[in-house]
Amino acid sequence: MQSQSLSCGKNKDDAQNDNLAQTVQTTELIRTSQSWDGVELPEYLQGRPELVAVKYEIPAGQRLGWHHHPVMNHGILVQGELTIISLDGKEKIVHEGEAIVEMVNTIHHGENRGTKPVILYMFYLSQKGLPLSVQHPEIPLD
Numbered sequence: 692m693q694s695q696s697l698s699c700g701k702n703k704d705d706a707q708n709d710n711l712a713q714t715v716q717t718t719e720l721i722r723t724s725q726s727w728d729g730v731e732l733p734e735y736l737q738g739r740p741e742l743v744a745v746k747y748e749i750p751a752g753q754r755l756g757w758h759h760h761p762v763m764n765h766g767i768l769v770q771g772e773l774t775i776i777s778l779d780g781k782e783k784i785v786h787e788g789e790a791i792v793e794m795v796n797t798i799h800h801g802e803n804r805g806t807k808p809v810i811l812y813m814f815y816l817s818q819k820g821l822p823l824s825v826q827h828p829e830i831p832l833d
Contacts, residue, residue, distance in 0.1 A: 720790040721792065725792065726792045727792055728777060728781055728783070728794055728797070730797070732763055733796075736762070736817075736818050738818055739818065739819070740818060742814070743815040744813070744814050745823070746810065746812055747809070747810070749771075749801070749803045749808060750803065751807055753802075753803050754801070754803075754832055756832065757800045757832070758798070758826045759794070759795075759797055759798045759824070759825050760815075761796060761822060762795065762816055762817040762821055763795055764792075764813050764814060764816070764823070765790060765791060765792040765793065766811055766812050766814055767790050768788070768809065768810070768811050769788070769811070769812060770808065770809060771803060771805050771807050771809035772784060772786055772803070772809070773802070773809045774802045774803075774804055775801050776800055793813070800832065
C-alpha cells in the first residue's frame with residue numbers, strides 16, 4: 692500500500708490563522724494485473740467501456756451460488772469477511788478494508804462465514820449488454 696498527502700486549498704490569510712495543516716490522505720489499496728488466484732487478467736475489451744459499480748450486502752451465513760464473471764472487476768470489502776472458493780477448491784479470505792480483484796471467466800462462489808453482514812463494493816469494466824456475472828445452477832454447492 693502506498694500513502695501520500697495532498698494539501699487542501701486555502702488562501703494565504705486562512706493558512707496563517709490555522710495552526711493545523713490539513714491534508715487529504717490517500718492510500719493505494721491495490722495495484723495488480725492479476726486476479727486473487729494469481730492468474731493474469733485478460734486484455735481490455737474492444738469498443739466503448741461501460742463502468743459499473745455495485746454494492747453487495749451478504750447476510751451472515753449466506754452462500755452465493757457458483758458463477759463466473761466475463762468482465763474484469765475489483766472492489767473493496769467494507770464490512771465483514773468474505774471467503775471466495777474456486778471450483779478447484781482454492782480459497783481466498785477477504786477481510787474488512789481489503790481490496791479484491793476477482794477471477795475472470797473462472798467459476799467460483801462466495802460465502803459469508805462470519806457473524807455480521809458483508810458489505811462489498813465492486814467495480815466492473817464491462818460493455819453495454821454484457822452480463823456482470825453468469826450463474827451456474829447446475830453445479831451444486833455441497
